[in-house]
Amino acid sequence: MKSLIANNLKPLALCLPLCLCLGVPAGAVTVHSLDQVRGAIKSPEGRAAFDQQIGGVPQPDGFGTQLPQGFTKELLLAQLAPGQDPKRLTLAGAKPWPQQAQSYVAIVCLATTPEQAKTELHYDPSSCSGDDDTPHEVWFGVYTRDAQGAPRLVARTQAPVDTPVDWSDTDIDAPQSIGNDPKTGRAEGMPQSWLRFDFAAYRLRGKDYAFGVRTGWSEGYAGGGASFEALYLFLVDGAKLRVVFAQPMMYTKMLAGDWHKDGTRDHIQTDASNVLSVLNGTSDGFHDLRLQQRSGKWRRNFRWSPSQQRYAAVGK
Template sequence: MKAWPGQKDRYIVVACSTKATPDSNNDQANSCSYTENPRNKIIVAVLDYDGSGLPTLAAKPDIEKMMTSDIMGRVENIKGDTFAKSAFYLKNDQDQVVVGDLQRLDFAHYQLNSQILAFGIRLGVNTGYSGGYVSDQVMTLFAIIEGKVCPVLKVNTYHFENIAGEWHEDGTRDHDISEKEYVLSILPHQTNGFSDIKRTQKGARNKKGKIYRWDSQKLSYQ
């Protein structure tokens, strides 16, 4: 649970649950990282708490039931728009759908309109190779929409590659290293009462990027 900056007495909670099995580790305190017993549900809630009494829900929580994954977090048989609608599925470097590792909350000032402020949850996945690895990160924005905590946008935010090349006669190898980072900007123009959001690559000469606009039917950015 973390305090939501700029929101008086308001907190963000991300919780995970797993299905208990005879082999479950009773000493495992954080089910979000328990790969031997894959996550069953991920809950995102916003609580109000002024220090007295018990916390209360500020909105109906988002509860996403996860499909069974293996110990590497991989998920099979994703059909239709299940992947697109999920706040926590992403693809690794081998184009396999995985349940992302929860990394951190992002409290940048994502002001969607005069009434609604969003917060981000950053998720990641690493793909290992014999000669290196690839790391990917996505961020899902959440906001309270019509009384419910909802995922409103999921975008790729980071990609890093460190891949080894051919072996040299002296037993060394060259490494090809590349990195891309993306940032979100809230634009002054609005669509259906919500500010447009632009994603651009950090440091790139081409600042055209991609613009996401609010879809009042899907209640999310498209």
């Protein structure tokens, strides 16, 4: 995620009353100056978000915008999002898929309008970061190479990804923008930003692997801010690529505290992160999954749901 001030095209709202009403969360760590905050963050994902937002460290090329040989932006847009306006394109990327020999995972990201894309690309030549007012549409695909070495599309999402992240049962604090589905009452929402591929070895069935995509949200407060991440898993189903898992994975939140005579200021830091494990047990041929808090007691198991054609949480 980008700097809290430069994230997107307009500054995030800075609201002192909001910080005050948030209060001091349980498990918070108070440090006495900004340069001590990073050391208080427990998760590597949280430290990376802090480095990018506060330290100005450039965000890595998480989607492979330096395209492999034979791939072009025009090819990816035409094959993954056919019929879409190329003037809306803000990012096209592809990376080798480590778990599948001679395979590549690809993405195209489109702004809502050509005008939005033009403005975003003025600040960042390749971006899929937005906010609640400037969402993006994303398509994904899996490629191999034909006998001549040219990219060959194997599977793709059939429409822009519209599966929300489920925040209804989690140890991870939710972004303020996450609402409740009017039909189910569940707390869920679409990401503000699409961040990077996650190529951990998610072997779900036999030799079938899923690939992950990390997504994010960011918030700005007076003297502080917050970052949130979630994980999507995509599974190849014939010529289709489907979302089979979408859960929160990390948050880190920094609130401003009291000023000191030397000009430094207290900062109140909280964070938590999860790790997803593939279990030996199976349900309907798919390996069970376990989402567990890193260095914590919270955990949830997930089993394959034939009716939903995706993973669903079981027990508490």
